[in-house]
Amino acid sequence: MPRVAVVTGAGSGVGRVVALMLARESWAVALVGRREETLRETIRLAGAGGAALLALPCDIGDPAEVAAMAERAAQLGDVEVLVNSAGTNTAARSLAELSTADYHRIVDTNMHGAYYCSQAFLPGMRERGAGTIINIASIAGLRASAVAGAAYAMSKFGMAGLTQAINAEERRHGVRACAIFPGEINTPLLDQRPSPPPPEIRERMLQPEDVARCALLAINLPPRAIIEEMVLVPETQES
Secondary structure, eight states, rough: HHHHHHETTTHHHHHHHHHHHHHTTTTTTEEEESHHHHHHHHHHHSSSSOEEEEEEEEOOOOOOEEEEEEEHHGGGGGGEEEEEOOOHHHHOOOOTTTOOHHHHHHHHHIIIIHHHHHHHHHHHHHHHHEEEEEEEOOOOTTTTTTTTTTHOOOOOHHHHHHHHHHHHHHGGGEEEEEEEOOOOOSSSGGGSSSSOHHHHTTTTTTOOOHHHHHHHHHHHHHHTTOEEEEOOOOOSOOO
């Protein structure tokens, strides 16, 4: 039986690359995201390599949808790994501009979604005495910045706290968590900035596969080892 992983945000960016890398390692992967067409595109990119890939459209900010998604993911088998990679932001992100609706949407997706998904799969991991949860946070979850915006920074600080809580409470049950804090990544999320960076700037940023390799490192370590936090920055950064 293949090992089973669930990846949120699997329709683009880091989540898509993590899912593709796991599929290449013969994992069965439940692909979670808002839009089924982007999840289907991830499956198409995986090719016909034999790995079981299941598209599960879901608004992870809705706990009822997450519960239904978790039941469907069980079709693949016992979930060993959860990668919380879904994330969003808004162009009007400064404290002077941020709307209440956008604030709630960002926090619901980035932080609450990671919590709902973790809570959905933790019972099974706890019962089996094994499991790994990867939270794709952000450097903005360590140091807030005007570039990231208030809601995004708050949500990523929350993911860091969730990771620490999982390790504090669940390590004795064989469950481990890793928070990855990348700097700027060349993903479609950049298009939500007030002034999206040009291609020559994006080329110097981290690429999705850089972050995905970090996730795979934490996943593939033996159970006795835990990478609790990982900070990843590009070799050259804009001043």
